[in-house]
Amino acid sequence: MDAQLGSLLRGGKPACGALRAEEFGYLFPGARGAGSAAIAPLNFAGDRGLVAVGSDDAKRYHSRMGTLFLEHLAAVIGRVLVRLDREGAPAAAS
Template sequence: MKKQALNTLTDKQVEAYLQANPEFFNDHLNLLESMTIPHPSGDAISLISKQLEIFRVKHQELENQLTALIEIARDNDTSFNRMHKLTLALLDAATLDEAVANLEHVFVDFFMTDFVAVRIISEHEQTPIANLFIAPNDPNLQHFASILNSSQPKCGRPTLAQARVLFGDEAAEVKSCAIIPMSFTQLEGIVAIGSREDNRFHYSMGNLFLTQMSEIIATRLISLLHQSEHD
């Protein structure tokens, strides 16, 4: 009767039993040594070898995940450091002109960019910085209408028209850039950072960091604009 019962066991019942009794092979080591499992190559390997292979694969997966997490942490540290430098540079500026100059310095030295542009959408005001202000009715703003309306940064290769408005004579050298809108009640404008490398600012880049950066820049520029109006 016992033999007949064993013959009627299904694969699922055996699997369920082994899962419920994981210590089974501890008491039957001889089975581990004698059991073989088909290998994709066609050769048979022992159960112990198969387990070691599975453990190695899982270990490698865990190592890869850990490496990825470490890289993410390093990237985050770099981003936080850059944002810190940017904030300090803006706070150190006493005038609007100094703020723009400090921005250019930080973007080039710490963000590793080749080109920087700041455009404040407002009627022209007296400033030694060329093209800092662009009138609200300037037809060149049409090239940025979708970006300004969406209030979302755009990364990738700019159109030649966009590059000319932002970077002037250096437009043809800009292979990729991040165009970051600043849309606030007291200020509207654009910050753009460009590169000679095609993939430096890729369209798939996340927007959170760039949006936070625009908020910091715009907040400081608003303060300095109000200060200049009262001087």
């Protein structure tokens, strides 16, 4: 993940910006071409992941956008994942 998105994830903070086609394709498999995204790192139980929201409009998400809500969302998801890992995921409903 760092090799593909290292510049956006520098410092472990949420970021918004335009992505090259290979970065956009890494985050959103099946996407064609470049775009933009808002991403936030997830840290839970020693594992790492991302929350990513993207657009094929390269100008939709930009570096001047606020990331407070995205940061909060990533923190909540991280806590839920830790809880699910500790308690075990609920059985799927049939």
